[in-house]
Amino acid sequence: MNKKKRKKISGADLAFRIFNTIFMIAFVVITLYPVLNTLAISLNDGTDALRGGIYLWPRVFTWKNYTTVLQKDNLITGAFITVARTIIGTFLALVSNAILAFIVSRKDFIFAKQVSLFWVITMYVNGGLIPTFLLYKSLGLTNSFAVYVIPGMISAFNMLVIRTYMKGIPDSLEESAQLDGAGYTTIFLKIISPLCKPVYATVALFVAVGQWNSWFDAMLYNRMSDDLTTLQYELMKLLSSVTNQSSSAESMKNSNGSVTPTSVRAAATIITMLPIICIYPFLQKYFVTGLTLGGVKE
Incomplete structure (x- = not known):
């Protein structure tokens, strides 16, 4: 028998x-420690957490911090609106950016450079907060769900990422499809889009995280409508109310333990990041591929 040479x-x-x-082990520990420490604080009694010394495991276990957060008024409505804006906003942003990137990436599009330059300029220059608010108000976007999804449909950064990836696809695929009589719609839907799944997943994750974490637009445009509140905005108001009630944990004691701004903040952080943590492992393969292959040139 031939032995394999080592x-x-x-x-x-x-x-x-x-x-x-x-x-790599040290890097993983440094990366995970803040998350595990926040989780431990969120599961620990608020008053006891003020003593410090909590690292990876709660010292006085309690669910009070989570019940305090989950009992917040309008939290269910906010969660529903946040999920809806995340799904709808991600879908609309992905479709609009993909179509625009496909148009700009075509070699026979004579205004490709001018359009790309126009979108790049928008990354560095904007109209400001007050003009933007007045524009949205004149368009009827304030006090409506549309303000969550329409302004974010086009993003210069996401469009450029998709365009760069599409330019890396061999032109021979499109040329062969055109010889068979395929139009641009067929090429985009049946040839380009299936090959762009990695970059689509990458952009979708970018948009979904932004939609999920957004709260400033709810405060600015829909603060007078409780039916259009978001989860992040409600958690922000909860943290503000807990902080302003008292700086002493004694005033927030009850039979089930006590909460403090620090412990409530930790619980709100875990609730906020949990959905994204659950989704990311399923998109990780496409996420890494989409970021790396987009810059490869033959």
Whole structure:
């Protein structure tokens, strides 16, 4: 029987592997510690947490911080609106940016450079908060759900990311489809889009995280309508109310324990980030591929 020859590892390669392993372990610990520490504080009694010394495990376990957050008025409505704006806003933004990127990435589009330059300028220059508010008000977007999804349909950054990826697709695929009589709509839907799944997933994750975490637009445009509130805006108001009630934890005690602004903030942080953490593992493969392959040129 022929024995497989083992490849000899030089001292430099062995040292690099050891250093790389230690570095990656340290990096993982540094990355996960803030999340685990926040989780431990959110599950710990508020008054006891003020003593410090909580690292990865709660010292006095309690669900009071979470019940305080979940009992907030309009929280269910806010969660529903946030989920709706995340799904609808992500879909509309992905479709609009993909169509625009496809148009700009075509070589026979004579205004490709001018349009791309126009969108790049919008990344650095905007009209300001007050003119934007007056514009949205004149368009009837204030006090409506549309203000959550329509202004974010087009993003210069997302469009450029998709356009760069599309330019990396061989032109021969489009040319062969045109020889078979396919139009631009067919090429976009049946050839380009299936190949752009990685970058689509990347942009979708960008938009979804932004929609999920957004609260300033709810405060600015829909603060007078409780039916259009968002989860993040309600959590922000909860943190403000808890902080303003008292700086002393004694005034917030009850039979189930006590809460403090720090413990409530930790619980709100976990509730906010939990959905994104659950979604990200399913998109990680496409996310990494979409960011790396978009810059590859043959």
